[in-house]
Amino acid sequence: MSQDTVRLIPSDEGSWRLDAYLRRGGYEAARKAVTSMAPAGIIAEVRKAGLRGRGGAGFPAGLKWSFVPQGVSGPKYLCVNADEGEPGTFKDRAILVRDPHRLLEGMVIAAFAVGIHTAIVYVRGEYERIAGRLREAMAEAEGAGFLGPDIFGSGFGLEVVIHFGAGAYICGEETALLESVEGRRGTPRLKPPFPAVAGLFRAPTVINNVETLANVPSIIGRGADWFTAQGLPKDCGTRLFSVSGAVRRPGLYELPTGIPLRTLIEDHAGGPPEGVSVKAVIPGGLSAPVLRADELEAHLDFESMALVCSMAGSAGVIVIGDRTPMLEVLGVMSRFYAHESCGQCTPCRIGTSWIHRTVTRIAAGQGRRGDLDLILSLADGIKGRTLCPMGDAAALPIQALVTKFRDELEQAVER
Amino acid sequence: MSYAPSAAVLERIDRAVAAYPERSAALLPVLRLIQEESGWVPPAAEVWAADKLGLNPVRVREVLSFYTMFRRRPAGRTVVQVCRNLSCTLAGAEEVIAALRRELGLGDGADTTADGAVTLVAVECLGNCDHAPCLQIDGVDRGPVTRDSAAAIVRELRGR
Numbered sequence A: 001m002s003q004d005t006v007r008l009i010p011s012d013e014g015s016w017r018l019d020a021y022l023r024r025g026g027y028e029a030a031r032k033a034v035t036s037m038a039p040a041g042i043i044a045e046v047r048k049a050g051l052r053g054r055g056g057a058g059f060p061a062g063l064k065w066s067f068v069p070q071g072v073s074g075p076k077y078l079c080v081n082a083d084e085g086e087p088g089t090f091k092d093r094a095i096l097v098r099d100p101h102r103l104l105e106g107m108v109i110a111a112f113a114v115g116i117h118t119a120i121v122y123v124r125g126e127y128e129r130i131a132g133r134l135r136e137a138m139a140e141a142e143g144a145g146f147l148g149p150d151i152f153g154s155g156f157g158l159e160v161v162i163h164f165g166a167g168a169y170i171c172g173e174e175t176a177l178l179e180s181v182e183g184r185r186g187t188p189r190l191k192p193p194f195p196a197v198a199g200l201f202r203a204p205t206v207i208n209n210v211e212t213l214a215n216v217p218s219i220i221g222r223g224a225d226w227f228t229a230q231g232l233p234k235d236c237g238t239r240l241f242s243v244s245g246a247v248r249r250p251g252l253y254e255l256p257t258g259i260p261l262r263t264l265i266e267d268h269a270g271g272p273p274e275g276v277s278v279k280a281v282i283p284g285g286l287s288a289p290v291l292r293a294d295e296l297e298a299h300l301d302f303e304s305m306a307l308v309c310s311m312a313g314s315a316g317v318i319v320i321g322d323r324t325p326m327l328e329v330l331g332v333m334s335r336f337y338a339h340e341s342c343g344q345c346t347p348c349r350i351g352t353s354w355i356h357r358t359v360t361r362i363a364a365g366q367g368r369r370g371d372l373d374l375i376l377s378l379a380d381g382i383k384g385r386t387l388c389p390m391g392d393a394a395a396l397p398i399q400a401l402v403t404k405f406r407d408e409l410e411q412a413v414e415r
Numbered sequence B: 001m002s003y004a005p006s007a008a009v010l011e012r013i014d015r016a017v018a019a020y021p022e023r024s025a026a027l028l029p030v031l032r033l034i035q036e037e038s039g040w041v042p043p044a045a046e047v048w049a050a051d052k053l054g055l056n057p058v059r060v061r062e063v064l065s066f067y068t069m070f071r072r073r074p075a076g077r078t079v080v081q082v083c084r085n086l087s088c089t090l091a092g093a094e095e096v097i098a099a100l101r102r103e104l105g106l107g108d109g110a111d112t113t114a115d116g117a118v119t120l121v122a123v124e125c126l127g128n129c130d131h132a133p134c135l136q137i138d139g140v141d142r143g144p145v146t147r148d149s150a151a152a153i154v155r156e157l158r159g160r
């Protein structure tokens, strides 16, 4: 990739330290924003940049910020979603490890734009060690006056708190995350009210993914026009694609939005290992409906993925080789959702565990005719009938898997 | 049985409580700090935490039982988490888990070795799928492992 594109994952030595970040031009955008831009101007620039949320849902970031009511007194919060629970995704980890200052700079800009003075970074419990880098970066930034009570001598202050999760996928869902920060079980809230109006501690709250915020410094530093020159017109910039499974070079690839799935898998990740061919690909984290090998021409952006009835999601691309039985994939999937359902909504709680019991029975060689239809109808019973999107996140990939690989699964049932 | 954290942990707990506008919000960090020191959260510590944060003890139990990383039983001196989500399964996680259980001599349903050295927990995605199949040992990532290398790692842990 040329020098002149967004680079979220730097490769220079000691890249996570403040001096290295400053050598890469770090904190110039925050300085510009805080000392010379109007908050509304910052939001307008981010909207113009077409930056869509990188946490999974793809909501335009600038638009989200503009929903926060202005001119009301009382606290407002920024919650940074570093829960990274979507299986197959390991990009936020890389930002925390290699470029924590970029995240902090993005947070300062977002907070200034919305008028927020307290930020909470929700880090999954499994990343506690990794968060040590973020903690060090916070101390460095505070020492340099880039964070804390008086940023760049402007009088604007931002305090940052790290809050650790404790092993619950649902806490990545934004309202469950708020519950968890408030010291409760991670059960999602009914919307409305939306967090922008009544979120953390009932105050207006912006929730953004780590990668979303890490994109903000270059948008402000170099301008929306520069940013929109990469990727697609309404879904701009780059994405961090986490590639794992049956490829020669699993790893993280930062590429413009909208690249073909095949290009990512074959040219960047090296294609499947010797003697293996691609049977299926999950393109956007485990919750993204599976694609068959004949669908690899699809492009990796929110709209194109929706056109093939899947989703770009968290950009976690899991490649499944021809030797893997799809029943095994279905088993992992059904176990995961049954385990992670928070239990609040009956269709999701009962549906996911019933599906999992059925899959487990098939795997034990006790499949019955009609089992696949049972699974499909249970998934149908979950879809659209839950308070949060986790119901769909469980039902849709299970339905896609059963529908697209029905013949193979039928054989497993009748074995 | 009563519970009291060490002075050092108590100081960290007090700092955690001060970081939130409402005391009850500090429940997760308080439980995490208790577990960090004790290896688990004993019933007496639940009562202590409830008292500390002005909560009904049932509120503490509710949270403790929801989050899988919190332990309500003592754990081994080392906790090994082994990932079994999709990318790790594609790379042989189930064989790794079987090898680890064999090496540790864990019978059906047991998760901790008889000598109290190691607790083995199979977990969902650790966010390290490009290193599949992978482990996390007391919070430190390891991977990719093989059946043999994973068994060798826990053999060494037991000897410690």
Ligand SMILES: Cc1cc2nc3c(=O)[nH]c(=O)nc-3n(C[C@H](O)[C@H](O)[C@H](O)COP(=O)(O)O)c2cc1C
Pocket: A052, A053, A054, A055, A056, A057, A058, A059, A061, A081, A082, A083, A084, A085, A086, A169, A170, A171, A172, A173, A174, A175, A207, A208, A209, A210, A212, A213, A388, A389, A390, A393
């Ligand atoms: C079940 C579930 C799990 C989620 N997990 C995550 C997660 O781990 N990280 C994340 O950033 N977003 C996650 N999300 C999406 C968040 O709800 C939210 O859309 C996102 O944090 C908003 O930030 P963004 O607009 O910057 O993407 C999850 C959503 C659902 C329904």
Ligand code: FES
Pocket: A087, A088, A089, B083, B084, B085, B086, B087, B088, B089, B124, B125, B126, B127, B128, B129, B130, B132, B134
């Ligand atoms: S599937 Fe094992 S780390 Fe992601």
